[in-house]
Amino acid sequence: MRTSNFDPVSVEIFSKQLKRITWIVLVVFGVLILRLWLLQVVHGSTYRGKSEVNRIRLQDIPPVRGMIFDRSGRLLVGNRPSFDLYVTPEEIQNREELLENLSDLVGVERSVAAQKLDDASRRSPFRSVCLKPDISRDELATVETHRFNLPGVMIKVRPMRHYRENSVASHLLGYLGEINEEELKKKQHQENKLGDLIGKSGVEWKWEAFLSGVRGGEQMEVDAAGRKLRVLAKKSPVPGMNVCLSIDGNLQALSEKALKGKKGAIVALNPNDGRILSLASSPPFDPNLFVAGIDRAAWARIVSSGDFPLQNRAISGQYPPGSVFKIIVALAGLEEGVVTLEEGTFCNGVYVLGRESFRCWKERGHGTVNFHRALVESCDVYFYTLGKKLGVDKIAHYAKRFGLGRTTGFEVGQEKSGLIPTSQWKESRFGVSWQEGETVSMSIGQSFVLVTPIQMAALISTVFNGGILYKPQVILWVGKSGEEKVYEFAPKVQGKLEIRQKHLEIVKEALIGVVNEPHGTGWRARMRDVAVAGKTGTAQVITMERGKDSNSEDDVPPEFRDHAWFVAVAPARKPQIALAILVENGGHGGATAAPIAKELIQAYLGMGE
Amino acid sequence: MFDRRLIQNFDWILLFLLLLVAGASILNLYSATYAIRDVGGSKVLIRQVYWFLIGFAVLLSMTTFSYHVLERLAYPAYFTSVAFLVLVLFMGKVVSGSQRWLNLGPLSFQPSELTKFAVLLVLAKFFSETQGGREYRLRDLWQPFILIGVPSVLILKEPDLGTALLVVVVSVSIVLFVRVNWKSLVIFVLSAVALAPFIWFQLKDYQRMRILTFLRPDMDPLGSGYHLNQSKIAIGSGLLWGKGFLKGTQTRLHFLPEQHTDFAFSVFAEEWGFVGAVLLLFLYLSILFWGLNIAKNSKDKFGSILAIGIVAIVFWQVVINVGMATGMLPVVGIPLVLFSYGGSSVVCTMAAMGILMNISMRRFMFQ
Numbered sequence: 001m002r003t004s005n006f007d008p009v010s011v012e013i014f015s016k017q018l019k020r021i022t023w024i025v026l027v028v029f030g031v032l033i034l035r036l037w038l039l040q041v042v043h044g045s046t047y048r049g050k051s052e053v054n055r056i057r058l059q060d061i062p063p064v065r066g067m068i069f070d071r072s073g074r075l076l077v078g079n080r081p082s083f084d085l086y087v088t089p090e091e092i093q094n095r096e097e098l099l100e101n102l103s104d105l106v107g108v109e110r111s112v113a114a115q116k117l118d119d120a121s122r123r124s125p126f127r128s129v130c131l132k133p134d135i136s137r138d139e140l141a142t143v144e145t146h147r148f149n150l151p152g153v154m155i156k157v158r159p160m161r162h163y164r165e166n167s168v169a170s171h172l173l174g175y176l177g178e179i180n181e182e183e184l185k186k187k188q189h190q191e192n193k194l195g196d197l198i199g200k201s202g203v204e205w206k207w208e209a210f211l212s213g214v215r216g217g218e219q220m221e222v223d224a225a226g227r228k229l230r231v232l233a234k235k236s237p238v239p240g241m242n243v244c245l246s247i248d249g250n251l252q253a254l255s256e257k258a259l260k261g262k263k264g265a266i267v268a269l270n271p272n273d274g275r276i277l278s279l280a281s282s283p284p285f286d287p288n289l290f291v292a293g294i295d296r297a298a299w300a301r302i303v304s305s306g307d308f309p310l311q312n313r314a315i316s317g318q319y320p321p322g323s324v325f326k327i328i329v330a331l332a333g334l335e336e337g338v339v340t341l342e343e344g345t346f347c348n349g350v351y352v353l354g355r356e357s358f359r360c361w362k363e364r365g366h367g368t369v370n371f372h373r374a375l376v377e378s379c380d381v382y383f384y385t386l387g388k389k390l391g392v393d394k395i396a397h398y399a400k401r402f403g404l405g406r407t408t409g410f411e412v413g414q415e416k417s418g419l420i421p422t423s424q425w426k427e428s429r430f431g432v433s434w435q436e437g438e439t440v441s442m443s444i445g446q447s448f449v450l451v452t453p454i455q456m457a458a459l460i461s462t463v464f465n466g467g468i469l470y471k472p473q474v475i476l477w478v479g480k481s482g483e484e485k486v487y488e489f490a491p492k493v494q495g496k497l498e499i500r501q502k503h504l505e506i507v508k509e510a511l512i513g514v515v516n517e518p519h520g521t522g523w524r525a526r527m528r529d530v531a532v533a534g535k536t537g538t539a540q541v542i543t544m545e546r547g548k549d550s551n552s553e554d555d556v557p558p559e560f561r562d563h564a565w566f567v568a569v570a571p572a573r574k575p576q577i578a579l580a581i582l583v584e585n586g587g588h589g590g591a592t593a594a595p596i597a598k599e600l601i602q603a604y605l606g607m608g609e
Numbered sequence: 610m611f612d613r614r615l616i617q618n619f620d621w622i623l624l625f626l627l628l629l630v631a632g633a634s635i636l637n638l639y640s641a642t643y644a645i646r647d648v649g650g651s652k653v654l655i656r657q658v659y660w661f662l663i664g665f666a667v668l669l670s671m672t673t674f675s676y677h678v679l680e681r682l683a684y685p686a687y688f689t690s691v692a693f694l695v696l697v698l699f700m701g702k703v704v705s706g707s708q709r710w711l712n713l714g715p716l717s718f719q720p721s722e723l724t725k726f727a728v729l730l731v732l733a734k735f736f737s738e739t740q741g742g743r744e745y746r747l748r749d750l751w752q753p754f755i756l757i758g759v760p761s762v763l764i765l766k767e768p769d770l771g772t773a774l775l776v777v778v779v780s781v782s783i784v785l786f787v788r789v790n791w792k793s794l795v796i797f798v799l800s801a802v803a804l805a806p807f808i809w810f811q812l813k814d815y816q817r818m819r820i821l822t823f824l825r826p827d828m829d830p831l832g833s834g835y836h837l838n839q840s841k842i843a844i845g846s847g848l849l850w851g852k853g854f855l856k857g858t859q860t861r862l863h864f865l866p867e868q869h870t871d872f873a874f875s876v877f878a879e880e881w882g883f884v885g886a887v888l889l890l891f892l893y894l895s896i897l898f899w900g901l902n903i904a905k906n907s908k909d910k911f912g913s914i915l916a917i918g919i920v921a922i923v924f925w926q927v928v929i930n931v932g933m934a935t936g937m938l939p940v941v942g943i944p945l946v947l948f949s950y951g952g953s954s955v956v957c958t959m960a961a962m963g964i965l966m967n968i969s970m971r972r973f974m975f976q
Contacts, residue, residue: 032890036935
């Protein structure tokens with residue numbers, strides 16, 4: 001091990017350096033001491049004054065959350081003031097007395113309050129802690145008048161989310177909840193703190209970034225009573241932007257009312273741009289329950305309810321479409337040239353395929369029907385025949401062209417894609433090849449086919465707007481108001497159907513017939529002054545013997561009753577609204593769902609009978 | 610066995626000075642945690658006592674071998690600490706938004722504390738082995754650049770602006786001590802200035818905020834602007850004789866954030882006033898001068914440079930922390946060495962003090 005000894009030259013330079021260092025150290029420390037002198041002796045009394053008489057507090061100023069409007073500017077979700085009772089532990093004079101008073105005047109439970117005070121004293125005795133949030137106006141008045149008996153108590157006001165009509169559009173609008181640790185770690189939440197309320201579902205969740213705003217704060221001096229003396233510095237909060245939805249408030253309310261007591265969904269949209277006018281799912285829930293922090297029992301009740309109230313059936317309920325699917329089979333038949341308009345098929349109530357027989361809903365059959373009649377009267381046998389000619393994969397091909405079997409891309413919520421089976425799909429899924437009998441069932445919208453209500457609304461909309469596939473959208477603009485928009489959202493075209501206009505016209509005429517011609521299954525939606533077009537559907541829940549049971553529905557237990565569908569468009573030749581209505585276990589589409597459509601169309605178009 | 614001369618030359622003065630500082634630290638910590646003593650405060654206090662006990666034990670053990678062993682251990686120690694730094698970036702415990710700590714069972718340790726001294730070791734070795742009295746040119750210094758640069762960047766990424774800055778500043782002090790050609794120095798300063806904007810963009814938002822706030826305190830009234838404000842009030846309100854032990858209102862009422870770590874000095878100044886604060890500074894000054902003396906008396910280059918380096922570390926930490934507390938420097942998160950609460954810091958610094966003592970004890974060994 002070498003030791004690196006000094007040579008004489010180094011030693012000299014070295015001691016010079018040492019001297020330099022000594023001086024530098026002395027000078028720097030001198031500066032520090034000078035600074036201390038300045039702070040403690042020269043300005044000492046000022047600082048002493050500050051520390052004794054006045055105190056500085058950091059006050060968080062939460063931003064006001066943006067509001068949500070419907071298309072006419074009607075408020076759907078806003079904020080209301082919540083008065084919260086706070087206590088600052090350091091300023092309490094007599095703890096027992098205070099707890100006593102609070103218990104008497106405001107009904108604050110002693111043991112709970114005592115615990116909270118203890119926790120707060122430990123963490124920061126001079127930061128106030130909330131003992132009772134959202135006190136009533138009466139309680140507020142009481143506290144204010146008894147202020148002098150309650151030292152250390154103060155009232156803080158904060159905005160609280162308020163859903164104007166309790167449960168209207170609850171699934172679409174969503175609800176708020178406290179941010180959890182997982183979410184706090186994410187980049188979009190880096191400005192959030194524990195205890196913040198953020199959107200957890202629906203519009204509240206999707207457009208959290210627009211709605212939330214930016215928090216602010218104040219550094220203020222307060223006196224012994226906690227009253228603001230002066231603001232030292234302030235960072236103003238930035239209020240959240242308002243969101244305007246394409247929803248028609250009246251229509252939405254009516255839709256919800258129509259589904260009251262039932263399970264199901266209604267989707268209404270504008271066929272000319274895909275904008276959603278109403279999106280209802282039943283059973284609903286009340287988002288106001290979540291705003292104050294829902295308690296476990298209530299949450300458990302909601303979550304374990306067999307009716308799944310939190311599920312948005314309009315976009316995630318998957319059901320067999322029943323006869324509504326005939327629209328697709330019909331168009332497929334025309335495009336593929338497999339049928340002609342005059343060609344008739346004889347329906348005697350039964351269709352035989354090999355050893356199986358399939359029944360028509362009309363027990364004794366429709367007699368000879370052509371294309372037009374078959375749609376109008378919804379003859380199953382006609383479509384069994386047509387479907388067999390087409391084959392499963394062709395039908396699937398057209399179904400997919402209409403956007404079935406995949407999500408529509410609706411911006412809010414967990415949309416499901418439904419299911420359009422193909423022979424290949426069946427092979428890979430079940431390892432068994434496709435049976436012709438399944439094609440036959442598929443032609444009337446049974447077998448493995450599954451669709452969502454929003455897909456059905458989009459379907460009828462596309463048929464009547466000339467074949468343009470719009471993305472269903474619910475957001476119109478974001479900003480301060482209709483005059484001060486920050487972002488506007490234009491309708492989105494997802495594609496154009498490559499289907500001959502001639503064929504679309506033929507089907508359109510038939511669908512008008514469904515409602516307006518004799519024996520049309522949708523007659524209950526008929527209106528005097530407006531041409532309504534539509535299609536009924538009755539989707540089997542479980543396979544039952546056809547024919548027998550269509551007359552004795554009441555004998556069937558509710559959960560096995562057919563689902564009722566009705567899709568409609570009005571006015572048929574210049575459409576303004578497209579609807580899809582589904583009532584779970586509602587029985588016949590024509591009987592249950594069609595009248596609802598009429599009611600909604602009437603209201604929307606502002607007509608009488 | 611121990612050489613008799615070692616025991617004769619045992620540096621009692623340094624030990625005494627260190628005991629005084631340790632005592633002041635414990636006393637101050639008691640006050641800083643008084644308000645929360647029932648809920649974790651006393652645990653903090655007891656832990657700091659343990660740290661000091663361990664620290665003194667480490668200090669003593671550092672005197673048992675010849676410090677030249679460190680020459681051989683310099684690079685291994687350096688690479689180990691760099692390895693730990695990398696480890697902490699991937700596996701570190703996240704505390705208040707930064708990953709500085711490694712969990713070792715019931716303890717956690719900050720590799721950046723170790724790195725401060727490891728860098729010092731390799732620099733001392735480098736400079737003691739290269740030539741005699743002539744000045745260094747920039748091109749001679751490429752190795753130190755890398756040795757300093759790599760851990761600094763790693764520490765910066767944790768993110769720990771303060772410690773990274775400290776490593777750079779201390780290393781620069783050492784380089785300046787062994788003298789750099791003035792032309793090289795100018796080039797270096799110019800290139801550092803040119804690099805500054807690049808580094809600025811590398812910083813995280815809150816770090817930039819701290820620097821900006823320092824220049825304009827009203828810019829961040831809810832963050833570091835608040836810290837600075839409260840610290841000045843605490844110190845200033847101490848007046849000449851202080852408010853008295855346990856009577857610091859800023860402390861008791863929790864106006865002062867980080868009062869047992871970054872702002873421990875402010876607590877002390879509030880309670881013991883100008884007189885107390887200056888006495889504490891004199892205590893540090895004594896340790897520094899004593900260290901310089903040890904450097905002077907050391908008979909070999911490695912020992913001198915090492916001693917200078919250790920003095921530099923203590924010096925800069927004191928200056929930065931007190932400067933920050935009094936509002937002369939931006940808030941950078943450097944605690945006061947041997948005074949603020951912090952196990953890794955105490956033990957590592959005591960180890961360094963042990964090395965210092967080691968050098969002092971063996972000044973007669975080589976003739």
